[in-house]
Amino acid sequence: MEEQPPRHGRVVLVPCPFQGHLNPMLQLGAILHSQGFSITVVHTKFNSPNPSCHHEFTFQPIQDCLSPDEISSGNLVAILLALNCNCKTPFQECMTWMTQQQKPDDRVTCIIYDELMYFAEAAANHLKLSSLILCTTSVATAQSRVAIRQLKEEGCIPWPDSMSQDRVPNLHSLRFKDLPVSIFGVPDNFLDLISQTYNARTSSAVIWNTIDCLEQSSLEQQQRRYRPIPIFPIGPLHKFAPVSSSSLLNEDTSCITWLDKQPCNSVLYISLGSLASIDETEVAEMAWGLANSWQRFLWVVRPGSIPGSEWTESLPEGFREIVGGRGCIVRWAPQKEVLAHPAVGGFWSHCGWNSTLESISEGVPMICTPCFGDQRVNARYASYVWGIGLQLENKLERKEIEMAIRRLMVDSEGEEMRHKAQNLKEKVEICIKEGGSSYNNLKMLLEFMSF
Ligand code: UDX
Secondary structure, three states, rough: OOOOOOOOOEEEEOOOOOOHHHHHHHHHHHHHHOOOOEEEEHHHHHHOOHHOOOOOOOOEEEEOOOOHEEEEEEEHHHHHHHHHOOOHHHHHHHHHHHHHHOOOOOOOEEEEEEOOOHHHHHHHEEEEEEEEEEEOOOOOOOOOOHHHHHHHHHHOOOOHHOOOOEEOOOOEEEEEHOOOOOEEOOHOOOHHHHHHHHHOOOEEEEEEEEHHHHHHHHHHHHHHHHOOOOOOOOHHHHHHHOOOOOOOOOOOOOOHHHHHOOOOOOOEOOOOOOOOOOOOHHHHHHHHHHHHHOOEEEEEEOOOOOOOOOOOOOOOOHHHHHHHHHEEEEOOHHHHHHHHOEEEEEEEOOOOOOHHHHHOOOOOOEEEEEOHHHHHHHHHHHHHOOEEEOOOOOOOOOHHHHHHHHHHHHHHHHHHHHHHHHHHHHHHHHOOOOHHHHHHHHHHHHHHOOO
């Protein structure tokens, strides 16, 4: 993008307080800041971002009133509904205060909120400010969430086991088992969240962290649905944003030194993101599958991701000795740097949307183990639509894991997926270069926001 942009107004960002949502919102903030906008991040106290990683932003906390029980429940849908209810008044008060204090040359011009933080829209309307939505999951996910409501009304949800492999009408690539239902099934509060998120909105535009070359036909359908509200697909945001970290956990950079010593394409990187957990039995199966595959690996075991363990205590006895220097285990990695490292030849992922975009952007093929929600949709796209991954469909079992790792890292099948992943990476590079779709859409967004 152009150098030395003129100064524009102040944009207020309202991120959803989970890692997979904070990252794209702060990346968008960094892009807008580099283009002359001042940025204020209004955030909940729960999972608050670290201001010291973004000196260029102003941070403004608001009360979220989440109880410790709500936070520890792990019920994301309930937490999101509570946040939308609890934050509405504090946010409105905060915005009123901000607009009263503002100087004429530093006025709030718009609010950009995560699609799940819809409480921000009401405050924007109240203050007669324009608002824009940031969608941090794929378009296919948005479409399948909307379809869930209708399928439920038609009595197709819950579906019998015998229908799991059947295609969902009007969502051609997805099977029923790929639908992004929550871990708690489809309770009324999930439908409520979907309705609130995808019902007619009054915001003036939608910014989407996706890429035309990945989701062209879904984007066209969505554009028709939202018309006249424009959609700006400007992903992958991390490729436009100046490099900075918005990790809620400390990144262990020692794994990069370890990667530096490994041969090209030899390491399988393993991470299940910031929310998913796995039980002790699954961990043991993963560990033995890895050990028996005889491949090198870098494994992120997030503290608390194995219920009942603080960190890696529940790894099977003898595992570390057997794998020796072939494996490296960390609590949290600088993932984008890891995926861009030449030693990394595969990514065993839960297929969160950010991880999927980051893997595609570096041309790394995947083993897909979706845990819940939109991860199922992304895994299906990675394996079936884009052909850059293989999906572990059944219960985690060591023999199947060992075979999947060898298929990806050693066999010609993996080589073919690596080739397709490289092709897709090149397409993404074209989209973000001058004249490419994301580049042009970003330019149009900046023009849209400058009026
Ligand atoms: C959640 C949902 O689970 C996901 O499905 C949805 O699409 C977004 O919100 P999460 O599970 O954390 O996100 O997955 P993902 O979207 O992949 O985001 C994780 C982020 O954390 C990525 O940007 C990744 O780079 C980063 N990360 C992960 C690290 O920086 N270090 C790590 O060790 C692991």
